[in-house]
Amino acid sequence: MSPGAGRAGNVLGRRVPAKVAVCVVFVAANFVAIMDTTIVNVALPALGRDFGMDSAELSSVNVGYLVAMAVFIPVSGWLTSRFGTRRTALTALLLFTVASGLCATAGSLTALTGYRVLQGVGGGLLAPVGMTMMLRAFPVAERLRAQKYVMVPTAVAPALGPVLGGWLVDTASWHWVFLVNLPVGVLALLFGLRTLPDFPGAGAPRFDVLGFVLAGGGLAAVLYALTRAPDRGWGSGQILVPVVGGGVMLALTVVWELRTRHPMIDLRIVEDHLFRTTQLSLLPMGAAFMGVLYLYPQFLQTGLGYDALRSGLATFPEALGMLTASQLVARLHDRVGPRRLMVGGGAGAALIVLYLATAAGGAPEATLYLSMYLLGCSVGLLFASGQNAAFVTVSASRTADATTVLNMQRQIAAAFGVALAGTLAGTGAGSGTAGDYRAGLLTMAGVSVCACLLALRVSDRRVREGYRADAAQAAQAENGESVPMRRAADP
Structure with missing residues (x-):
């Protein structure tokens, strides 16, 4: 620590x-x-x-x-x-x-x-x-x-x-x-x-003004376009201009941040193998999850005749499932390893979303509640395992850069998932049908499969090495020995 x-315990009598x-x-x-x-x-x-x-x-x-x-x-x-x-x-x-x-x-x-x-x-x-x-x-x-x-x-x-x-x-x-x-x-x-x-x-160091303008402006433009795309259509100039412009700005951000002496975001953090591979899996899972949360309540109302409150309550069990998963990961992580938990979570999410898309119309209501609970468990397994593994080999001095990158990808993933789901379901024009929502859910199942496959590249061995290195440093600190700054694992 x-x-x-x-000092937290002795200032102002804390x-x-x-x-x-x-x-x-x-x-x-x-x-x-x-x-x-x-x-x-x-x-x-x-x-x-x-x-x-x-x-x-x-x-x-x-x-x-x-x-x-x-x-x-x-x-x-x-x-x-x-x-x-x-x-x-x-x-x-x-x-x-x-x-x-x-x-x-x-x-x-x-x-x-x-x-x-x-x-x-x-x-x-x-x-x-x-x-x-x-x-x-x-x-x-x-x-x-x-x-x-x-x-x-x-x-x-x-x-x-x-x-x-x-x-x-x-x-x-x-x-x-x-x-x-x-x-x-x-x-x-x-x-x-x-x-x-x-x-x-x-x-x-000196504030990286150009990095802030490029990163902030690029993220804002892309997020704006993704948020408005279902309403205005991807071919609209009001969408294409910010998408292309924002994409160019983000590309320039990468070039600038890798070259400047004092980058606002140290993008070299992605050289850490664990951080990089976990983020690649969390990105599509985040998009699929937010896409499902956007589509499913509307599907229940349009296709099954639920009112707004009832559809919201039918979606809520996923939250309980994610909380359950956070308990399971703490118990299973050492025995099973993050890679298997992430792969299992991605595969489970894909199967459950596939079931919701194909069987929801004729399934008993209790089954739908159970399915949303299991979806939350599956997504939670991947999220909890992935977020923990992502930072195992990241040194304390680089956590701010790592959390910044993680939250940037999370925002883009969520916006992209909702934009893709809304476009497929035709909700922007207010004309989504039950078939449109099913198509959107099927696509989200496919995106979940991508998260599952990308999770195969996560290395359990690097996680174990990171735990051992941290334990060794803790032991040195307790013995009063000088502790060198732990570096991120080699890429």
């Missing part, structure tokens, strides 16, 4: 262990940030009635949030190195909480969009900085135990958003989909101010 973590403090703040903050990507969707009709606009005109409410998140994810590593994890995390949480309150007071679409952009800035920083704190607070051998907490936002928040949002809109008003963030944000902020440890960086 870093010196900063060791008695909360550093690991507990980091877990509480990270889980609470990340939960509301992730939930805000889905909870607002069900409030759009109510917003439209209040503002006198149709749903298409309100898309900026979500697009502004997602694009702002994408722009500020790349800068999170630099801010962490410059100001430390504690100050960066608490500032991001404060910004997100204040912006949530402002969103609830918005009286026009322009104001609401602006406040959502501020929310996105805070949300874009929370996930990578929080993950950096978790990786530095927990040694390699204890990270699997921490996964059961880390998985809570990823598992529950996207599924809970539509259910909670629908209930709040029906029983109160759309303002409450933003106000619900305030108690969580305020409590997490007060708790963090008293207990959160600091993991100071080595000091940030």
Whole structure:
């Protein structure tokens, strides 16, 4: 543990262990940030009635949030190195909480969009900085135990958003989909101010302005295009221009960041074999998972006649499945190995999505609930195993770069999955049929197969070597010996 973590217990009389403090703040903050990507969707009709606009005109409410998140994810590593994890995390949480309150007071679409952009800035920083704190607070051998907490936002928040949002809109008003963030944000902020440890960086070099413009602008353009593609069509100039332009900017980002002396994101982190291979599997699985979560509730309503609340409840068992998987991975990881768990999770997800696409119309309702639970278990096996393995051979000094890259790919994967699913199902034009949704789900099953095949390249041997190296360093530290900085495994 870093010196900063060791000071957590004696500043201002703190008695909360550093690991507990980091877990509480990270889980609470990340939960509301992730939930805000889905909870607002069900409030759009109510917003439209209040503002006198149709749903298409309100898309900026979500697009502004997602694009702002994408722009500020790349800068999170630099801010962490410059100001430390504690100050960066608490500032991001404060910004997100204040912006949530402002969103609830918005009286026009322009104001609401602006406040959502501020929310996105805070949300874009929370996930990578929080993950950096978790990786530095927990040694390699204890990270699997921490996964059961880390998985809570990823598992529950996207599924809970539509259910909670629908209930709040029906029983109160759309303002409450933003106000619900305030108690969580305020409590997490007060708790963090008293207990959160600091993991100071080595000091940030001169800010990489060109790297920020290229990475942030490229991510924003690509994410904007992917978000709007189902509505406007992939052949539209409004989609092609940002896709091509954003793709060029991201390509230039890679060239620049590999050549500059002080890169904002050290992309050489992908030379680490474990990090690279796990990310290649997590990317298609993330796309498939978000695509299914987008398609399945609409399929239940269009094809099977469910109402919105019932379809949301029928989707929710996947969250329970992911939480179950986080417990299973902690028990099975050492005996089975991450590669087998990831391959099994990808294969299971593909089979279950295939079943949902082909048999949902004639299957008993209880079977659908069970299928979503098993889908969550399968996806959770791949996610939990992959995220743990990704950082086993990443040194403490490079965790900020690694978490930045991981969160960038996660945002793109989610946007691409939803865009592909929406395009295949024809939901942009509002004319999706049961057959269209089945085609979309079948495609998501195919994408899950890709994740399964890519997981075959993950090396269990490198994971074991990483555990041994970390244990040796811990033993040296306990004996008062000088501990050299552990380097990432050779590519």
